[in-house]
Amino acid sequence: MNAYAQKVLDDLTAKAPWETEFLQAVTEVFETIGGVLDSDPRLEKNRILERMTVPERVITFQVPWMDANGDIQVNTGYRVQFNSAIGPYKGGLRFHPSVNLSILKFLGFEQTFKNSLTTLPMGGGKGGSDFNPKGKTDREIMDFCNNFMRELFRHIGPDKDVPAGDIGVGAREIGYLYGQYKRLANNFHGVLTGKGLAWGGSLVRSEATGFGAVYFVQHMLDMMKEDIAGKRVALSGFGNVAWGAALKAVQLGAKVITISGPDGYILDEDGLNFEKVNYMLELRASGRDIVAPYAEKFKSGKFFAGKKPWEVAADIAMPCATQNELSGDDAKALVANNVKLVAEVSNMGCRPEAVACFQESGITFAPGKAVNAGGVATSGLEMTQNAGHCYWTAEEVDSKLRGIMTGIHSACVENGRIDGKINYVAGANIAGFKKVAEAMLAQGI
Numbered sequence: 285m286n287a288y289a290q291k292v293l294d295d296l297t298a299k300a301p302w303e304t305e306f307l308q309a310v311t312e313v314f315e316t317i318g319g320v321l322d323s324d325p326r327l328e329k330n331r332i333l334e335r336m337t338v339p340e341r342v343i344t345f346q347v348p349w350m351d352a353n354g355d356i357q358v359n360t361g362y363r364v365q366f367n368s369a370i371g372p373y374k375g376g377l378r379f380h381p382s383v384n385l386s387i388l389k390f391l392g393f394e395q396t397f398k399n400s401l402t403t404l405p406m407g408g409g410k411g412g413s414d415f416n417p418k419g420k421t422d423r424e425i426m427d428f429c430n431n432f433m434r435e436l437f438r439h440i441g442p443d444k445d446v447p448a449g450d451i452g453v454g455a456r457e458i459g460y461l462y463g464q465y466k467r468l469a470n471n472f473h474g475v476l477t478g479k480g481l482a483w484g485g486s487l488v489r490s491e492a493t494g495f496g497a498v499y500f501v502q503h504m505l506d507m508m509k510e511d512i513a514g515k516r517v518a519l520s521g522f523g524n525v526a527w528g529a530a531l532k533a534v535q536l537g538a539k540v541i542t543i544s545g546p547d548g549y550i551l552d553e554d555g556l557n558f559e560k561v562n563y564m565l566e567l568r569a570s571g572r573d574i575v576a577p578y579a580e581k582f583k584s585g586k587f588f589a590g591k592k593p594w595e596v597a598a599d600i601a602m603p604c605a606t607q608n609e610l611s612g613d614d615a616k617a618l619v620a621n622n623v624k625l626v627a628e629v630s631n632m633g634c635r636p637e638a639v640a641c642f643q644e645s646g647i648t649f650a651p652g653k654a655v656n657a658g659g660v661a662t663s664g665l666e667m668t669q670n671a672g673h674c675y676w677t678a679e680e681v682d683s684k685l686r687g688i689m690t691g692i693h694s695a696c697v698e699n700g701r702i703d704g705k706i707n708y709v710a711g712a713n714i715a716g717f718k719k720v721a722e723a724m725l726a727q728g729i
């Protein structure tokens with residue numbers, strides 16, 4: 285690693301060694317931008333790495349709410365406003381018991397480079413709460429969202445910070461959050477994305493993360509002179525992202541053979557069809573956070589309790605669940621089963637050992653911040669429609685999304701070509717970093 289980058293990483297580690305996810309995300313970026321740092325002395329002189337790794341602002345707040353028994357519960361709410369060099373803070377809200385500052389800092393840090401890659405004017409931010417939506421009633425979810433927004437509303441705005449969904453925050457939660465924002469702020473600003481289609485949402489936003497990921501995979505396959513039709517695709521997760529990826533992969537003739545949840549994975553050797561893809565929405569709406577019922581509903585589905593889908597033979601693996609879901613051993617199993625391509629769709633879905641294993645084995649691997657950028661890019665398109673007081677057709681949004689994914693793929697190829705091979709991790713980090721750094725240099729301190 286470049287000496288300046290190493291020093292900044294050492295200082296960050298000494299200050300907060302417990303922020304393991306955040307340090308992991310920083311390490312991954314720092315390992316790949318040595319060439320840029322070596323060639324531009326302004327970066328160290330202006331302390332760009334120090335300034336890029338400390339959030340511009342972190343907001344932490346108390347969220348008291350009332351459960352169905354009338355008992356008062358208390359959670360912690362956060363918004364990490366990481367970097368606003370190229371636009372207002374933009375990034376999702378995650379409601380999950382694992383949420384803490386390390387996780388939100390890693391997500392906000394990654395979001396900054398991801399948003400830069402989209403070419404749209406969006407800075408990086410992330411937020412959420414350690415609230416666990418699993419098994420909660422609709423009324424409990426509403427009460428939590430109302431109380432979360434009761435504090436958050438004063439920190440956001442269409443030109444300031446525009447949150448969206450992430451794990452545990454979908455269309456229903458965005459609805460409740462937006463309703464409370466509107467009551468408190470007394471305006472109809474496009475302050476959240478992922479809104480309902482009747483009240484400022486964009487067509488294709490719910491599909492966008494998964495669709496964009498498959499468009500990116502198509503470009504990767506093009507470079508390998510391969511086609512997605514007929515390929516065996518192993519997906520993890522069963523939420524919004526896995527659903528969009530499954531839908532587009534099935535539309536393009538791929539054979540999607542796995543989905544997964546915290547309870548285990550489903551192997552369906554017949555492959556998913558549109559009915560099975562739709563059923564993923566039902567699984568999610570149940571609020572139980574399990575995939576086992578799939579095997580009762582569809583005879584072709586086999587459930588493997590407590591296991592991950594990476595033990596199956598697949599041509600393409602797409603982790604779509606959560607950070608660090610794919611370990612070094614999982615990567616070895618995929619390689620042993622002759623996987624051809626791995627596209628990380630979850631944010632930092634692969635452990636560093638897994639990424640190293642794919643790269644050393646010559647498997648084409650692309651990182652989440654490039655592959656999943658179609659989600660936030662389409663949020664950016666929702667912001668544009670809101671600002672112009674208009675709606676675009678699904679065809680318009682989808683064609684813009686395709687164009688953005690093509691652009692991100694080209695940026696990765698241009699910046700990541702090393703010894704005749706494409707390193708998508710380096711390409712994405714370098715392309716994302718250069719633009720944010722230029723903007724920070726121009727704006728001074």
Ligand code: 2IT
Binds near residue numbers: 375447657
């Ligand atoms: O990780 C992500 O990019 C998201 N959760 C979507 C963020 C957004 O603002 O649409």
